[in-house]
Amino acid sequence: MSPKTMFQKIWDSHLVHKEPGQPAILYIDLHLIHEVTTPQAFEGLRISKRSVRRPDLTVATIDHNVPTTNRFLPILDPIAKQQIETLRSNCKEFNIELYDIHHPRQGIVHVIAPELGFTQPGMTIVCGDSHTSTHGAFGSFALGIGTSEVEHVLATQTLRQYKPKTMRINVAGDLKFGITAKDLILYIINQIGVNGGTGYVIEYSGNVISNLSMENRMTICNMSIEAGARAGMIAPDRITFDYLKNKPQAPKENIFELKVKEWEKIKTDEGASFDKEVNIDASSIEPMVTWGTNPGMVISINEQIPDPNSFPTINEQKSVSKALKYMGLNPGASLKNLPVDRVFIGSCTNSRIEDLRNAAKIIINRQVNDKVKAMVVPGSTEVKKQAESEGLDLIFKNAGFDWREAGCSMCLGMNPDILKPGERCASTSNRNFEGRQGKEGRTHLLSPEMAAASAIAGHLVDIRNW
Amino acid sequence: MDSFKKHTGSVTPLYQINIDTDQIIPKQFLKRIERTGFGEFLFNDWRFDSAGKPIKDFILNNPKYKKSSILATGKNFGSGSSREHAAWALHDYGFKCILAPSFADIFYNNCFKIGLLPIQINEHQMEKIVVCSEKDPNYQLTIDLDCQTITENKSGEKILFEIDPFMKNCLINGLDEIGLTLQHREKIRKFEESR
Ligand code: SF4
Numbered sequence: 001m002s003p004k005t006m007f008q009k010i011w012d013s014h015l016v017h018k019e020p021g022q023p024a025i026l027y028i029d030l031h032l033i034h035e036v037t038t039p040q041a042f043e044g045l046r047i048s049k050r051s052v053r054r055p056d057l058t059v060a061t062i063d064h065n066v067p068t069t070n071r072f073l074p075i076l077d078p079i080a081k082q083q084i085e086t087l088r089s090n091c092k093e094f095n096i097e098l099y100d101i102h103h104p105r106q107g108i109v110h111v112i113a114p115e116l117g118f119t120q121p122g123m124t125i126v127c128g129d130s131h132t133s134t135h136g137a138f139g140s141f142a143l144g145i146g147t148s149e150v151e152h153v154l155a156t157q158t159l160r161q162y163k164p165k166t167m168r169i170n171v172a173g174d175l176k177f178g179i180t181a182k183d184l185i186l187y188i189i190n191q192i193g194v195n196g197g198t199g200y201v202i203e204y205s206g207n208v209i210s211n212l213s214m215e216n217r218m219t220i221c222n223m224s225i226e227a228g229a230r231a232g233m234i235a236p237d238r239i240t241f242d243y244l245k246n247k248p249q250a251p252k253e254n255i256f257e258l259k260v261k262e263w264e265k266i267k268t269d270e271g272a273s274f275d276k277e278v279n280i281d282a283s284s285i286e287p288m289v290t291w292g293t294n295p296g297m298v299i300s301i302n303e304q305i306p307d308p309n310s311f312p313t314i315n316e317q318k319s320v321s322k323a324l325k326y327m328g329l330n331p332g333a334s335l336k337n338l339p340v341d342r343v344f345i346g347s348c349t350n351s352r353i354e355d356l357r358n359a360a361k362i363i364i365n366r367q368v369n370d371k372v373k374a375m376v377v378p379g380s381t382e383v384k385k386q387a388e389s390e391g392l393d394l395i396f397k398n399a400g401f402d403w404r405e406a407g408c409s410m411c412l413g414m415n416p417d418i419l420k421p422g423e424r425c426a427s428t429s430n431r432n433f434e435g436r437q438g439k440e441g442r443t444h445l446l447s448p449e450m451a452a453a454s455a456i457a458g459h460l461v462d463i464r465n466w
Numbered sequence: 467m468d469s470f471k472k473h474t475g476s477v478t479p480l481y482q483i484n485i486d487t488d489q490i491i492p493k494q495f496l497k498r499i500e501r502t503g504f505g506e507f508l509f510n511d512w513r514f515d516s517a518g519k520p521i522k523d524f525i526l527n528n529p530k531y532k533k534s535s536i537l538a539t540g541k542n543f544g545s546g547s548s549r550e551h552a553a554w555a556l557h558d559y560g561f562k563c564i565l566a567p568s569f570a571d572i573f574y575n576n577c578f579k580i581g582l583l584p585i586q587i588n589e590h591q592m593e594k595i596v597v598c599s600e601k602d603p604n605y606q607l608t609i610d611l612d613c614q615t616i617t618e619n620k621s622g623e624k625i626l627f628e629i630d631p632f633m634k635n636c637l638i639n640g641l642d643e644i645g646l647t648l649q650h651r652e653k654i655r656k657f658e659e660s661r
Contacts, residue, residue, distance in 0.1 A: 079497040128548060145548060147551075195542040315541075434489060435511045
């Protein structure tokens with residue numbers, strides 16, 4: 001048998017139907033849903049008198065809209081409230097398990113599915129959310145879909161897909177002291193471009209990747225979509241299996257060991273070929289911070305902000321000038337020491353327990369700068385509880401951080417957590433698009449450690465000098 | 467789903483690269499539970515200032531382009547979030563077709579599901595359309611999906627474009643993809659049984 005990539009193996013084992021000139025019909029093992037991208041899909045089902053084929057393979061949570069302050073107060077925004085209630089009644093009508101606001105395991109969809117053990121190697125996973133790529137960290141094929149596709153999956157438990165191309169990003173060398181998975185993925189996006197991954201599934205490999213924790217692997221796969229990729233994947237290994245063991249939805253005891261034997265076979269065979277190969281030297285990476293309005297507009301903290309004229313096409317030059325104007329920055333300037341107004345530690349990229357531990361280490365026994373408003377929004381209620389049991393909440397609160405309930409929060413500002421016009425934010429989230437965190441707000445993406453240090457210093461810093 | 471066969475219309479040039487879905491439809495409008503009514507919020511933060519007043523130099527506020535139904539834009543259009551609301555907003559506003567040198571994957575797929583036609587043409591062809599439509603707001607194109615052509619009405623000049631045959635067929639006939647997949651119900655059932 002010819003050697004296969006991990007992606008090819010998963011693809012082949014989920015093919016329900018294939019005919020020339022048509023997208024294949026792929027079986028979906030796990031369908032995650034949330035309140036924002038599903039109301040119209042359920043409505044579509046009702047209109048065409050269809051039902052949910054496999055409610056048992058469908059899991060819902062409420063994350064995008066939820067307030068991160070006291071959950072027992074009524075939700076003030078009537079439209080958000082209606083959207084939340086719509087999901088509740090849809091889950092009830094179609095018999096779908098819902099991790100509702102007061103559920104002890106509620107949280108951001110891409111944080112709770114892995115921590116509950118729903119996400120497993122070899123699976124096909126979809127969600128009406130682009131950061132579904134996160135789940136690829138377990139060696140699954142996980143992709144974001146639109147609402148019409150959500151309806152398709154609800155009704156058929158399958159998705160129509162053309163087979164994407166494959167790209168391997170091999171990360172060799174060593175990450176230097178102070179360099180995190182966030183710096184690595186920002187660096188990769190800068191190298192391949194914000195549309196460098198379009199049409200591809202990326203497999204990350206190499207010694208640097210296999211040494212990463214599951215949390216870090218999720219950070220990497222999460223941001224694959226920021227390079228335009230259909231999905232990101234990392235081969236499952238001992239670290240993956242150890243993470244999954246004893247998770248509530250993971251297979252139990254003997255079955256678990258049998259499953260591990262299967263999962264071990266998922267990895268890419270020696271000699272399998274990819275449509276594209278990219279090599280990254282990890283030792284050249286420094287702490288990364290975005291200066292512009294997409295995640296590819298990123299430099300290391302010690303570099304200078306680029307000059308628009310250094311870009312090859314007029315369209316790129318225009319886009320860089322527009323971004324700099326929006327961000328209130330000048331070419332040639334440094335990001336180091338740039339004052340920030342807000343700090344946000346959260347989002348499905350960096351709100352897991354390890355992220356909070358790393359951020360807490362930076363701020364212990366220090367105080368948030370007077371001019372800065374800083375907040376921590378754990379990715380899930382479970383992460384929050386775990387952090388509290390370790391006393392991390394006290395470290396954050398004593399330093400002057402707001403300690404919030406779990407949700408998407410200021411990653412996209414659909415709830416009341418938003419930037420005011422002109423405010424500059426050091427954020428551990430994944431998108432620095434114009435207005436993403438609030439109209440005319442200015443976002444700098446960086447690692448949790450760098451964000452925490454900026455909160456204390458009142459400006460962007462090089463974490464290696466901390 | 468709306469079908470798309472042939473369309474003639476004028477062009478709005480918005481020739482910027484990497485326009486993301488957060489710009490096409492900002493998050494504050496994602497809370498609706500309907501598929502319709504998103505058009506008035508299309509490009510909201512570029513169209514209106516904080517007081518809700520139209521920003522004069524933004525092309526969608528130029529009355530000369532009000533009737534246009536084809537959007538000509540830069541590469542990697544629709545990057546970012548999977549929100550189908552972006553495609554709904556463009557369609558609801560009155561665009562029938564989006565021309566760009568490249569699209570983000572999820573956005574591209576979403577368009578087909580709702581009867582909005584995304585067409586990929588090269589930068590060179592794009593530039594010509596942008597220049598012509600910037601000069602003349604009544605610059606008309608006819609898009610024929612069946613023949614896969616974009617015709618400049620005045621000169622009769624044609625551009626051929628590529629499109630996936632399956633998506634094309636769905637769009638021309640306004641087919642319900644779920645219905646098509648359900649024709650394979652038996653195969654889905656067998657697949658489930660076999661695991
Ligand atoms: S945390 Fe941000 S990126 Fe992640 S699912 Fe929520 S809104 Fe989307």
